[in-house]
């Protein structure tokens with residue numbers, strides 16, 4: 001009926017980039033502010049130190065640096081990009097979105113540009129959308145960025161949250177490819193549990209820690225296994241598992257249930273903290289940079305968070 005765009009047989013991640021603020025905040029630093037201990041934080045959450053934004057770091061500025069690094073790593077010029085998606089739930093302003101100004105600052109002229117708010121699952125949602133856009137012919141190359149400044153939304157006198165959350169950004173470029181190297185996204189939500197993580201008084205992050213912990217450790221391995229199944233990948237074939245870095249105990253609990261003992265498990269949280277939608281691309285980028293994910297690696301990603309929402313997919317490292 002209508003002419004349709006030329007579609008691509010597949011979509012693949014072709015490059016990674018990341019950004020972390022310079023300021024390191026250790027558990028000892030937090031002990032000066034709230035009644036906590038290094039032992040409590042490391043044993044309950046698994047964080048040793050985290051990065052917190054400086055006065056000049058914003059969701060947009062961090063996204064620009066991570067996105068720019070991904071473009072450079074992929075040998076891409078700004079004019080190659082025709083869609084920019086920023087996954088974030090911590091942008092200061094509702095209007096305008098972050099993606100359009102991030103694109104402009106990167107010199108990308110008039111791309112499609114929108115934000116995705118699926119909290120800590122945002123990157124996995126955005127990656128699924130980017131892959132579909134490329135395969136459907138709506139874009140040739142998509143810049144997908146997760147960028148978060150959680151420190152703006154944390155009550156620094158609340159010891160139950162200030163020890164967990166942090167700031168940073170990670171990015172990938174998704175491009176047309178002969179083979180499909182981004183597996184089908186498995187996404188879903190549990191909106192009846194919206195009260196488990198939210199902004200209290202529209203100001204500070206609040207969570208029912210134990211309820212969230214239970215949900216993540218009893219339900220989410222099923223989502224991860226479904227993503228493997230839908231991609232036709234056996235757990236024994238996995239090179240690595242890169243879940244949202246919410247809490248080391250959650251990461252390790254889900255990893256144990258995958259039946260993939262050979263898979264390297266991302267433990268970026270130890271030094272990066274929980275950076276919401278930035279945590280998966282940040283961990284991926286750092287693992288690639290360290291040479292832990294050689295070309296051809298099969299990696300399972302899993303995002304989950306406020307909503308409650310979740311998403312997972314398998315990717316092949318270029």
Ligand SMILES: CC(C)(COP(=O)(O)OP(=O)(O)OC[C@H]1O[C@@H](n2cnc3c(N)ncnc32)[C@H](O)[C@@H]1OP(=O)(O)O)[C@@H](O)C(=O)NCCC(=O)NCCS
Nearest residue numbers: 036037040044120159160163209210212213246247304305
């Ligand atoms: C938040 C979390 C670490 C708390 O651990 P927990 O074992 O459930 O701890 P509780 O909330 O039951 O609190 C136990 C005690 O530790 C105390 N506590 C909380 N934070 C503390 C801190 N930073 N230092 C020392 N004590 C702390 C509590 O006040 C409580 O004290 P009480 O027994 O005297 O009342 C844990 O529930 C969790 O990780 N949940 C998942 C959260 C998450 O990952 N969210 C992100 C999803 S995207």
